[in-house]
Amino acid sequence: PKGIFGTTTAVFAVVETQARKTLHGHAAIWGSIPPKFLQSIASNEAIVQKVSSVLDSFYTARLPPDIHVQGLLNKIHKVQPPRASRMKPVTPSAIGFDAFMASCSVKVDGIGGQMHKHTFTCRKGKNGRLSCRLARPSGLNPRTGPKQIEFTACEGDTDALSTWKVLDSIVPEDQTLRQLRNRSTHPLPESDARCIVWEMKREEIDVDTVIEGLEPRVKEEIDALSDRNKELLMKTLAVRNGAVVEFNPALTECLGCNTAAYLLGSEEQARAALFYLVKYMTKDSVALGNSLPVIRQAMKHVNAYESNAADAGSDSRTSKFFMQRIVNGFTGLAEISDTQCAASLLGMRSMVSTDTHWFA
Ligand SMILES: [Zn+2]
Structure with missing residues (x-):
């Protein structure tokens, strides 16, 4: 059935606690328009236009200018919106x-x-070293569509920011490698070498035109601002769509909380997202490095103390005793917040998946 993200085929979701102890979820949804398709049509303008209009019905990365103006006025006057x-x-x-x-x-x-x-x-992690790791503010874009990035690594250049550029248009895929492929020795096709990124529409706001068209009440409010605040409002308004975190309007209406509905776009974007997700898919696993001290501790305990069971001292009991100590050691190491514990007691699952995943 068709939903708010089109026709989807699989979902994987986890529930986590954040620093302020509230629960939040991460979900990956498969289906709809696949990354491979988005990558392959990127140089076909007619199809891009059709696909973009569909994507615009799933994801929004902009707000109407008058909402931005009101938001900025609220901020300047320190008014808490409802x-x-x-x-x-x-x-x-x-x-x-x-x-x-x-x-x-x-x-x-x-x-x-x-x-x-x-x-x-x-600023966390290696992506945070250069800039905001969530890449905000986002670049402004007059329409939803693909962008091609070309990497031009210079020798000895340590400034990673200067080694790539966005091309003016999408270069069609070079099919030669695929055509020359010997299918009996290379069953998997070469991947597309182009780095293509799909970006959502975020228009730059034409400040003068927008202010001209505002209601008289709002115009008066802007006129009454100090010069410094007026300048701040104009400057921020022009680029404020860059700060909008992508959302799906139906989801926002239903949940009433902040959400981030990201299109995973091209093959490169989907790959990056999967590398990010694997950490969540395997988050509860005990890291190998943590296992050895736990096993050693269990061994020490079993050697120092006897089991209370009737068959204490038998090989079978000692093995069970040892294994139980290891299991208790592992589960004791996992930190579970009070909110997560409460959710679990209320029967809420910490993971939802429509399919079984394997990791190789
Ligand atoms: Zn940031």
């Missing part, structure tokens, strides 16, 4: 599509985290 989670969800069938999008945009602007603000976690 909490989306306490607002009633609305549906396009009840109030019409335009009113639905307007309602959803107000919520998005008011939801903490839906407009990206840098925090200390932005």
Whole structure:
């Protein structure tokens, strides 16, 4: 059946606790328009246009300019917008599509985290060393579509930022390698060497035109601002779509909290996402390095103390005793937050998967 992300075939989701102890989930959804297809059509303008309009119905990365203006005014005046989670969800069938999008945009602007603000976690890991690891603010884009990135690694150049550029247009795939392939010795085709990234529409805002078209009440409010705040508003407004974290309007309406609905795009993007996901798919496994001290500790315990069971001292009991100590050692090492524990007691699963995964 068709859903908010089109026709999907598989889902993998995990529930985690964040630093402030609230539960949140990560989900990967397969199906809809596959990465291989998005990669192969990138140089065909007519198909790109059709596909982009479908993707625009799944993901939104921009807000209407008047919502941005109100959001900035709220920020300047330190006004807390109404909490989306306490607002009633609305549906396009009840109030019409335009009113639905307007309602959803107000919520998005008011939801903490839906407009990206840098925090200390932005600089975590190796991706955080160069810039915000979530790549915010995002580059502005007049329409949803593919971009081709070319890497031009210079010898001795340690500044990774200067070694790539975005091409003006997409170069069609070089098919020669595929055509020359001996299918009996190379059953898997060579992968496409082009690095293509699909980006969502995020327009730059034409500040003067937008301010001209605002309601008189809002215009007066802007006029009353100090010069410094007015300059800040103009400067931020132009590029504020770069801070919008991609969302799906129906999902935002249903959940009323911050979400990040990312299109995984081309083959390269899908691969990167899978490397990221594997950590989550295997997160509960005990790292090999942790196993040895646990086993040694169990061995020491079994050697020093006798089991309380009736058959204590027999080979069978000693083995069971030893194995039980190891299992207890491992589960004792996993940290479970109180919220995770409560969710588990209420019967909420920490992982949902439509399929079984193997790791090789
Ligand atoms: Zn950031």
